[in-house]
Amino acid sequence: MSTQRRAVRRPWVIATLALIALVIAAVVAIVAHRPDIALPPTLAQRQPDAARGAYVAVLGDCAFCHTKGGGQPFAGGLKLSTPIGAVYSSNITPDPETGIGNYSLEDFVRVMRFGVRPDGARLYPAMPYTAYARATDQDLQDLLAYLQSRVAPVHEASRTTDIPWPLNLRWPLALWNAEFHDPSRFKTDTSKDDQWNRGAYLVEGLAHCGTCHTPRGLFFEEKDVRGVTNLYLSGTKLDGGSPINLRGNEGDGLGRWSAGAIASLLQSGRNEQSAVTGSMADVVRHSTQYMTEHDVAAIAAYLKSLSPAPGERARFAANDTTTRTVMAGTERSPGGRIYMDSCAACHRLSGGGESLTFPTLAGNSTVLNSDPSSLVAVILNGARIPATDATPTGLAMPGFGWRYDDIDIAALATFIRTSWGNDATPVSARQVSQLRHELSLSRADR
């Protein structure tokens, strides 16, 4: 009976075992697979241009992540928080032992396009190879030439991650890549002009805008890396801030911004509508301020072509009701009173700020963001417009987190989000409290 039963079941057991073996074989195959980088033979004949590569490094904002505070340029060591623990950027100076001095072009392209190191180890997608994959072979070749010939070698071993076992196993990343990573190069859209294509190339690729601005899924994958859906660059929440929606929405997006306004923000950290906050200040400081006029204009033109993001979002229609109420001395709300005491000196009773100096709050995309994290973070900890070569001041706002409690700050943020024609959702004390906690953690990280 038992024999019989075994006999009956055997095909299922075999099938199950075969399936498991197949899955294991597939996983092993995926994990062991060393991506074929398929470089065109003409590339070997091309003379790499290190000077051009220096500019590619600017476009990719390599220096910021690969240099820790007070450290040698490109020697790595900057702590990058991820949901599963911190990783540290690697040494990409030409030191042969601890840096990338021994990298061949193939090695480098495999890292940049597939996230696979010469030793076969997978990189965490904290390194945006997910975007760098779009870069042209020439750009990558020049970038390597720059890093290997113009950067001073620093002998400094890269730090291991703080990620605990078993999450620190790197082989499952191969499966993540197989599911979510698109290693293909940028494809020119022949229906669009050169400027649009240059903008798309930069935004999707080297400038890796989606890394912060595109919402992520359950496995921390960007929901769209090729700009095919209207979720692409539609804003998200990250590191105690909320990178804004870069699509064409009139309220929280760039719908009311001219292409020139976008370019001006990238060049100097502020424009007539807004000012950058959080990590975007570092992007302006290290990367976008050094981009050519041509490239910032291309990025602006591409972003202006994006349709509005879906969903119910904040609106803005300028009106002076709030201004008249505060001028008449009849604004009695707690948020309004705090605004008049602590904010109006710079941002003015009109909420309009002062041109290119104190950011306007009326119609400001950061204020109107579906997720108020960036606004609340600015109120709590203050902010500084990045100092650039052309605009060296770095105008700063002090933090008010020490002065007001969560209820006050929620009332203030709500007042700002619903005044002067701003029409965004209210902010709760719980949201403020949660953000305070997140920000204190990310501060301790630094």
Add this chain to the structure above:
Amino acid sequence: MATVSKPVDVVIVGFGWTGAIMAIELAQAGLNVLALERGEDAATVPNWAYPKVVDEIAQSARNGLLQNLSKTTVTIRHGKNERAVPYRQIGSFKPGTGVGGAGIHWSGVHSRVMPQELRLKSHITERYGAHFIPAGMTLQDWGVSFAELEPYFDRFEAVCGTSGKAGNIQGRMLEGGNPFEAPRSREFPLPPLTDPPTSALFAKATNELGYHPYPLPAANASRPYTNPYGCQLGPCNFCGFCSDYGCINYSKASPQTTILPALYRLPNFALRTHAHVLKVNTDNTGKVATGVTYVDAEGREVEQPASMVILAAFHLHNVRLMLSSGIGKPYDPDTGEGTVGRNFCYQLLNSVNLFFDQSVYINQFMGAGGVGQAIEDFYADNFDHGPQGFIGGGVIWGRQTGNGPVRGIPLPPGSPSWGSGWKAAVKENFLHAGRIEAQMSNMAYRGCFLDLDPTYRDAYGTPLLRMTLNWQDNDLRMSEFFGERLSQIGKAMGAKSMSGRVLKRGDNWDTRAYQSTHINGGTAMGADPKTSVVNKYLQSWDASNLFVLGANVFAHGIGYNPTGLVGALAYWSAANIRSAYLKSPGPLVHA
């Protein structure tokens, strides 16, 4: 044994206005520049962030931004036969400290100089005869002309984003400006600030009296502004916290708001704070400065070699450093010989509070340091001094600088000084009181001078600077003349009562009450090395690689606030260092 630091091209002692100006001008010329500052670093955020900095107790009562007098101070006496005693509490004048220096806590009144003032001795002699100069008054020309300095006044105003209205552009007189103004090359960078009530009443009254009111130039921005270095100012919101305070709003021009952001981007500039300079070192000929010696935060002596030394500290410290370094011949009041310490001058300030009836709202809680209307009908030699019998003059203004309970609420004469009566008087008057003032030039006298105190030393063991100064008959008669004008204007403004302080004959310099921080002279500039310490380019006559900046180079007092002239002289000196000295180091003027 001092540690020897790596040599630099230029070492700058003190990092306030003049240090910052010289640092950026010489660093932009490619020199390796090091600034040494005894105090702390500071910036708008976090140091002057709202609301912590606008604390009347911390700043106005406890002098949070001023020099720590327990470490180093001066001694003071009224005459050369008295024993000087140390200035232990901030009173008559307010030396700053730290990065930005007195440029942090100043008001922002930003005037130039009257051309006559730079050659007052010649001017008085020409108009009234040499006999008009009283015995003992050591007037002398400055060796530089207004025309030479004009581009640098213009430059400093462009850097500060000064708000004002021109009265005279290249000889063309303009409505609404100061009709006594010396020719300017162009309009002010920003339009005047809006007049607060005191200023509006002052303008109306003085106009009716036949005087010529104009908007006082203010280094408080009336609009958003970007200066030639790319540094940005935000418009003033009239919060009323300028003098004694750092500006919360990027509105008041300071080294921090106008120069440092651009300077700090230059890789050939370095700053060391907590570096207290003890002396300028010279070689064995005494004719070449070789650098400076300073004490660092840990109390270690450090020798800093440099090819050029710039003294850019506050007045007191520049003069003291010259004396304690033994550069130049100290002034001797008995023989009149020697130059270092000679022609030490001050400034006189008469201040009158006006009390209006309940229908006149002054709202003195708001204001700005530099905002106001002023008249110059009695400035310098804009009026006939013949019948008056004194030399000098001043500016009369109706400013509204902001006031609050700790800074002292003025009350009409006869009001109770405490208790419920005082409270009732405060309630009745606070919104309805204003102030007008006359700021007058103090001339130079043989018996007013600076030297090293024979008794007192500072925390570093260096003798304190000793001030010997008192008001003289000429100054007090001038003050009485201005007291009458103030009273006339106050009445015309409609004040129902007045109180205040007008210096009169018989008054001595009272060091306890605030008078003015505009001390000047002591290392005069001039054309004659027998009566001046530096030449017209602010270069030491004794060591040609040493330049001395600051109000200490004034040959005698002026009626205006000195910062505009101090800044312009620093730019003038820097421009000449760049165009002439660097090409051929050595004396720019041969004595």
